[in-house]
Structure formats: C-alpha cells, structure tokens
Amino acid sequence: MRFENVQAVPIILIICFLSEIVSRVEFTNIKCISHDLEFAEVEYCYLKSVNRSYKYASMKTKLYKTPINDATVNLAVFKRMSGYKPFLYNVTVDGCKFLKHKKSYPVANYLYSLFGSHSNMNHSCPYDHDIIVDKLTTDFLNSQVTKVLPFPEGDYLLKTKWFVYGILRVSINVYITLS
Numbered sequence: 001m002r003f004e005n006v007q008a009v010p011i012i013l014i015i016c017f018l019s020e021i022v023s024r025v026e027f028t029n030i031k032c033i034s035h036d037l038e039f040a041e042v043e044y045c046y047l048k049s050v051n052r053s054y055k056y057a058s059m060k061t062k063l064y065k066t067p068i069n070d071a072t073v074n075l076a077v078f079k080r081m082s083g084y085k086p087f088l089y090n091v092t093v094d095g096c097k098f099l100k101h102k103k104s105y106p107v108a109n110y111l112y113s114l115f116g117s118h119s120n121m122n123h124s125c126p127y128d129h130d131i132i133v134d135k136l137t138t139d140f141l142n143s144q145v146t147k148v149l150p151f152p153e154g155d156y157l158l159k160t161k162w163f164v165y166g167i168l169r170v171s172i173n174v175y176i177t178l179s
C-alpha cells in the first residue's frame with residue numbers, strides 16, 4: 001500500500017472507522033442498589049433471556065417519600081481495559097431541568113434515549129410514583145446505539161447515581177458488550 005498517495009488516505013480512514021463500528025449490543029448484567037431504604041427500594045432489577053434473540057432488562061424502584069421535586073443524576077461510562085476505566089462520558093444533570101429541556105443536554109439526552117421510552121419517567125417533575133423500566137430489549141438498544149453514535153467494540157459499564165435532595169439514594173449499573 002502506498003501511503004504517500006493522498007487518494008488512499010480517505011479510504012484507509014474509512015476502513016479503520018468501519019472496523020470499529022459496532023454491530024451488536026448485548027446486556028451482560030444489571031445491578032441496582034438502594035442506598036437509603038427509607039427513601040427508595042428496588043423491588044426488582046433483572047435481565048431476562050427468553051431465547052438467544054430476545055433479551056431484556058426490567059426494573060422497578062419504589063419511592064416512599066413523594067412528591068420529588070429535586071433530583072440529580074450522574075451518568076458515567078466506563079470501558080473495560082484492565083478493569084473498568086472512565087470512558088468519554090461523565091455527566092451530572094439536574095433531572096428536573098433535563099426533563100423540561102432535554103435538547104439542551106445532548107449527552108444526557110443520548111443516554112436517556114437508550115431507555116426513556118421504555119420507562120414511566122418521561123414527564124416533568126414532580127414525581128409521585130414508583131419508577132419502572134419495562135422490558136428494555138437488546139434490539140431496542142441496538143437500534144439506538146447504532147443509530148446515534150458508533151462506539152468501539154468492547155465491554156462497557158454505564159454507572160448511574162440518583163441523588164434526591166442532594167443525597168445518593170439509588171445506583172444503577174448496566175453492563176453491556178459491544179461486538
């Protein structure tokens with residue numbers, strides 16, 4: 001290959017780029033932790049594999065002190081190298097402001113697009129009900145991830161921390177593999 005040939009450069013770049021585009025997203029694990037059982041309790045949080053092609057995540061968290069008018073969410077993405085290392089995104093968002101003006105928070109909005117439509121969270125504050133994510137399928141994740149951003153393949157961890165009135169109440173960690 002003649003690297004001095006300028007015509008070849010864009011093709012090489014495209015090949016490198018394509019080889020990094022992910023073709024498949026898989027859930028590998030999900031962990032939900034309540035840090036304050038008097039405030040919020042995780043009723044269920046699991047992955048279910050119905051068969052090879054149909055796999056989903058569901059979660060329900062009960063809220064005991066509603067209505068909630070103040071919530072902050074920290075979302076951090078980790079990629080597994082030797083251990084999970086911070087990768088690209090670490091955003092903290094005022095949840096109530098975000099829900100009102102999603103377009104002003106592009107990274108949070110992208111992450112939200114991975115599950116928002118499968119949850120009962122899609123409304124502005126206050127929150128006076130339990131939080132449910134219902135049957136978030138691998139296929140749905142695939143359509144969102146490949147549609148919006150090509151990520152390099154590998155094992156990822158999406159750590160989310162949910163603070164209400166400034167106190168950490170719940171953590172939800174989602175492990176996915178891109179191949």
Ligand SMILES: *[C@@H]1O[C@H](CO)[C@@H](O)[C@H](O)[C@H]1NC(C)=O
Nearest residue numbers: 049050051052053054055056
């Ligand atoms: C997997 O399970 C889903 C839901 O029950 C079903 O619709 C689908 O046909 C199944 N696929 C295979 C390959 O068995």
Ligand SMILES: *[C@@H]1O[C@H](CO)[C@@H](O)[C@H](O)[C@H]1NC(C)=O
Nearest residue numbers: 074076077086090091092159
């Ligand atoms: C994310 O950023 C916050 C503050 O900006 C910092 O305290 C926290 O340690 C960071 N988390 C990670 C995983 O890098």
Ligand SMILES: *[C@@H]1O[C@H](CO)[C@@H](O)[C@H](O)[C@H]1NC(C)=O
Nearest residue numbers: 112113115116117118122123
């Ligand atoms: C949330 O609701 C708004 C308005 O009802 C809708 O336009 C948007 O598509 C919904 N987003 C998701 C992720 O479901």
